[in-house]
Amino acid sequence: MIDLWVLTVGRDPFDIRKIHNFANWLLDIGEGKVGGSNDGEVIIDVPDDILINDPHDPIDSLIEFVYPSILEKINVTSYFQERAILAPKNEVVQQINDRLLALFPGDEVEYLSSDSLCQLVFVHDQFDPNLYSPDILNGLKVSGLPNHKLILKVGVPVMLLRNIDQKNGLCNGTRLQVKALGKHVIQAIIISRTNIGKQTFIPRMSLSPSGKKIPFKFQRRQFPLAVCFAMTINKSHGQSLSNVDLYLKDPVFSHG
Known part of the structure; x- marks a missing residue:
């Protein structure tokens, strides 16, 4: 379980929208709404902008x-x-x-x-x-x-x-x-x-x-x-x- 506190005061509207979209994505994962129907295992595509891209x-x-x-x-x-x-x-x-x-x-x-x-x-x-x-x-x-x-x-x-x-x-x-x-x-x-x-x-x-x-x-x-x-x-x-x-x-x- 992930607890998420989001501070939006003074932020750019575009940043606020990105934060809300990310929060909703996390909720959808937790509720099993991402990846289609499954029997407990599913592959989920993680957005590139939140991944570590340096393998070395x-x-x-x-x-x-x-x-x-x-x-x-x-x-x-x-x-x-x-x-x-x-x-x-x-x-x-x-x-x-x-x-x-x-x-x-x-x-x-x-x-x-x-x-x-x-x-x-x-x-x-x-x-x-x-x-x-x-x-x-x-x-x-x-x-x-x-x-x-x-x-x-x-x-x-x-x-x-x-x-x-x-x-x-x-x-x-x-x-x-x-x-x-x-x-x-x-x-x-x-x-x-x-x-x-x-x-x-x-x-x-x-x-x-x-x-x-x-x-x-x-x-x-x-x-x-x-x-x-x-x-x-x-x-x-x-x-x-x-x-x-x-x-x-x-x-x-x-x-x-």
Whole structure:
């Protein structure tokens, strides 16, 4: 299911008509009105103007569309407020973010987490904590948890991965722009949801994964942030975005 918010105020009438036609086309696909009668499978012609036409470097095409003249807009906070590249999987999102982070000027600052096993009841009775060295824990990448290695630059957009202060707009999914990178805190400005433009400071936090895919409990002390030039489709829910590309690298409408 796709949620579509369309902002038409101040737009050219031709653009408004194109947006309405696109919205109606999406609705017709959802209601099974495109492609004629079928038994659950049908081939749909996608308009050329919404396809990525560069088979050699599709990510470069995405960047040119969503982030044109990005090197000239680094210090313009509003530039990042309503722009994002969306993809279904974290691995693809990471690939896009790494590409844009490399393009971004300035020195990289690397933050490494401190990972440790929690001294709690383990899922398996025969669990041996000695099997899980710090290197193994560092290599774990879990949805909703910052990676062991977090690389940032001043000016990049980031997303908050935990609720810190809901009253002041620091919620899971809030996007910010980095203004200063300290050893113990990161200074940033809120660029989405409530309190846009407000300066804040993000500390390191001790975090544990909430899912049950890992048969033991561990704790990661890291800044609860992730670079977010690109984000997963799930993370985009509730965001106000007007300039978006959707990167479907692999088939997404099949089982699994």
